[in-house]
Structure formats: structure tokens, C-alpha cells
Amino acid sequence: MNSDRLTVRLDRLRALSERLVEAAGFAPDEARQIVDVMLYAELRGNNQGLTKIAAGAVAPIDGASEVTTLIEKGAVLHLDGGQQNGMIVIADAARQAVERAKNHGIACVAVRNSSGSTGAIGYYVRRMAEAGVVGILMGGTPKNVAPAGSIDGVLGTNPMAVGFPNPSGAPVVLDLATSAIAYFGLIGARDRGEAIPGDVAMDADGKPTTDPAAAIGGAIRAFAGHKGSGLALMVELLTGALVGGGITGAPDANANRGTLIVALDPAALGTDDVAGGTNATLAAIKGARPEGDGDILLPGERGDRLMAQQLDAGEIEIDRQLLDALEAKADEAGISVN
């Protein structure tokens, strides 16, 4: 174990986190949903986790209103999130996408105007896949990614995720930022006093930088050059222009989060043996010759293993600095959790 890492009781960390989110102004059931999304990331060793609470990024928006339905027609549902917290709104949207796909074979649930980070979006498509439905989810985010060939952050880190039901185990979940590093990867590195790789971001003048603070004031690169930049743009158009999420340059560009969910029920297609085909495909990958001594890992498999192991143990390893920040916030708020 890294000396800057601590192992703590999972139930205590969950309770502490929920109380902090409640103290920020959320109802208990809302806090439970928000912390469930964040702990999912934290349990997988992913930087989209509780650091959002420590950073003060989890708080209700003044003047937020109820979620309203813009369109509800057959396979299509379009919601306005009314600036409600994204982790609550999108968890519900994903549930509705599952239901709608089971009725129509395929469904689209679009959400505009949720607020704040939606957290690790693999969470939602995993839930969808656990319910038996293929989930594809794209999220629009604040604008800090430079398209290939540019130095200005006009795109979001725009993650996309796909969840595929696995008849023989945990769903196969791909969850990737279309940026070379996630925004909270910058925040985490800055808070830990670490450098970032030299090819993932640039400073405000467009010069490559390894300083996360300079990168936060500059722009992140898309992953994999033109291919990743193209994917980032497509997520931008699908979650911005199409769905009505914030458009780069507009006053609500960063506040109005857009999300597009497509859900597909395998049972609605005419394929005989989806489970058999899935098993055979995954077995072929696991049975391939490795390159060097490494394991061949499915998307998300490393995180799956870590999560299963920590859930079994009832304990979780987190950054000492993160725990300190959470405890300090709890002290401030007069929260005590045993």
C-alpha cells in the first residue's frame, strides 16, 4: 500500500459522505444516490469519486426546479433537468431508458440542463446492463478540451460509456473520457502535488505543460489525436446541439449539462443466442496469447476486481489527503460518524 493511501471501513466512509452531501443541502435519498455514484468510482480506483465532495463540487443549485418532460413519445423521452444534480437526474433517466427499451426494443432518453458532474458514467450503463439492456451513454461537460489542431478548450472532456450484459458475470462496461485525461484527474494531481504527463494538456498560451494547475487554466488535449478529437466533437454535438445541453461560448455552456442515452433490448432482436455469442467472444479474448507477461483485461475488469475485493472486505483504500479533507469538512459542519 502506498504510504499516502489509507484503508478505511466502507460503511463509515459511505455514512460520512452521505452526511456531508446532506449537509450541502440534499435530501437523504438524494444523498444516498449521489454517494452511490461517487463510491462506485472510488471503489474502482477511479478519480471521479469522493474528491468531488472534498472539492465542494456537490451542492444544490439555487433556483433549481423540478425535472420536466419536454417530449414523451414512444421510444423517445426528453427531459429538462431543471438544474437538479446530474447524478440524481441521470440515474433516474437511465432507469427510464431501460423500461422504455423493454417496451420498444430501442429507446432514447435525452436530458438537458442537469447540473454538476454526472460522476463516472460507467455507473449508469452498468445498471442498465445488469437490467439486461445494452446502454450507450454520452455526457456533455464543461468546455476545456482543445480539438486536434487547436489550443483553445472549446469541447468538453465528453465521456462516453457502453454497457453490455454478460451472461456469465459482471457486465462488460467501457467508460472513457474522449480527452487525454479527465478533468478530475487534473484536480487530483494538483491536490496531490503531482505532475501530469507532458502530452495530455497545455497552458493558457497553448504550450505543453506537466503542471496540473497550468492545465486547469489552459486546455486538455483530446485522446489519440484526430480520432479522439472526432469522438469528442460527436459527443459535443449529440449532447449539446441535439439534446439542448450547453453550447460552447453560450452563457450556460458549463452549467447546462446535456446527456444522451440509447438503450437497446437484446430480446427485441431476432438473434438466437446472444448469451452464447457473448460468452464465445469474451472467451476468445481471454484465450488469446498475451503480449509479454501481462494479463489480457476486458474494459473495466481491473476496476471490477478491485471493487469486488473491497466490497467483500468491507474496506476501501483511499487517498489520505482526500480522507483528511472529508474529515475537515465534517468537523466544520459538526458532523460526527463512527
Next chain:
Amino acid sequence: MNSDRLTVRLDRLRALSERLVEAAGFAPDEARQIVDVMLYAELRGNNQGLTKIAAGAVAPIDGASEVTTLIEKGAVLHLDGGQQNGMIVIADAARQAVERAKNHGIACVAVRNSSGSTGAIGYYVRRMAEAGVVGILMGGTPKNVAPAGSIDGVLGTNPMAVGFPNPSGAPVVLDLATSAIAYFGLIGARDRGEAIPGDVAMDADGKPTTDPAAAIGGAIRAFAGHKGSGLALMVELLTGALVGGGITGAPDANANRGTLIVALDPAALGTDDVAGGTNATLAAIKGARPEGDGDILLPGERGDRLMAQQLDAGEIEIDRQLLDALEAKADEAGISVN
């Protein structure tokens, strides 16, 4: 102009190609569709073009049967291509996806068991976007891509494409192989006697190689390491297990092509001004500061420009060796085109 390149009359090349495809056994309207797909690539300077004719890769399958409908229900259509040529089957499937999206808001058209390459899949989503509909298309292909961490080609090059309607010009079309190089990129390099980059493929023993022939006998890498490999696997599951396309290791793994099309009608959502949002997004990208002296290009823009220019001129630049191969095939078949 490169000395190995020639400029030829577009109408003559089209006619020559159509006659060759007819000579291979296709009906005139089928030949027209097939050549339209291939010329689209060739006009854009893309290696998915007429080299397929020169390589003998365009021919009807003995015992191919009619396309049959496995499922047709609301927003979902699932077709069995009966081993008909993929360029014909998928062009029709994309047209049906557009119609179905206009009726249901969102549509899924799945196709199993088409035969041969579908060509540059950007073609299909561009047609869909020209018809006003967002198109997402994924294609399963023969198995020659090694998942990250492996040296065996158990995945396809598995391209994905997204077409987004652009109110102010050509649709924005992203078309990317999830492999580090397209399979026909290897064929083209081999035929031209060129080396391939050292980090895109490996030989049969899993050693990195710059020899395209060794790579053809070995495996291609996914693009961008784990992210690209994850995308390749998701396309594999969606076009294989889900749709009923060929599963790696199965006898029909390479012959049974699976394709998944999702179509989404922007008019079915509750967004006020999709066109305005699209224009603003694209303008922000074009208005960003460039890195160095380069242009900031949208996905497909370089190809769009080249295509427009060659269509205007009525002339197209192609590899001398490719033209020689086509002419030789024509001579053999007794075809003469002025």
C-alpha cells in the same frame, strides 16, 4: 502530384469500375451502388476504395439468397443479408433506418450475414445525415485485430461512424477504424511496396513489424491502446453477439458480417434550435486558436474538400498501380471503356 499518381476522367473510371463489377456477376443497379460506395472513398483519398475491385474482393457469393426480415417491430428492424454484398445490403438498411427514425424518433436497424466489405461506412451515415437524421453505424469485420495486451487477432478492425446533419454545409461525418490501421491500408501498402508504421501491427509471432505482408499474416493493433481496444470490443459485441454477425473462432466468423445502425431524428426531440446549436459549435471550433500554423479541421473535412474539388473538376487522382490493375482486369474480361 506524386509520380505514382495519375489524374483520370471520373466518368470513365466510374464506367470502367461498374463494368468490372458487372463482369464479376452483379446486376447493373447493384454495380452502380457498389461503385458509388467505393468511389466515395476513392474521391476522398481513402484506402477503402477501388483497390477492393483490383484485389478481387468484390464478387457475389455462391448460394447467396434473398435478404430476409428476422424482426420488424416498431422502431426495430433486423435483417439477414443472405450473404448478399454488404455495400448493397447496408445502403438499403441505412435508407430504412432513416424512414423508421422519422416515424419513431429513434430506430435500430441490425443486419447479420451480409458478405464482403461494406466499404467506407462514412458513406452510409453521410446519406442518413443528408436526409436529416443522425446516423450511428458500427460494422463487424474479419478477425485480425489483437485486443490490448494480446498478440492474436480475435477482433475485427470494427469501424464506427457517426453522421450529424449540418444546417450550413456538408454533414459532419466521423468514420474511424477502431484498429490502428485499416486492413485495406495493409493491402494498399503491400501492393505499393511500402512499409507500415512500426507501432500498428505485429507478425504471426507477435513481434512488431513494418512489413505489411507480415502484418497480414499476423495481427493489427487497436488504436490508442486500451481505449481503442475497448471500443473495438464493444463494436465486436454489438455487431457479433447482439446482431448475430460472425463470432470470432466460429466457422462463419469472417464471412458473416454484422452491422448495427442507430438513427435518431432531431425533430423528434424537444430541442428548440438544433441548427443554431450546431452552427455555434462548429463556429467555435473553427474560431479557436490553431496550434502552430495548421488548419483546424472537422472530422472528414479534408476528404470533403478533396471530394468536392474532384467532383467539380470531373477528374480524380488515383494510384497508377491501381489503375493498371483495373485496366488489366478489364482487358482480361474483354471490357473496353472510352
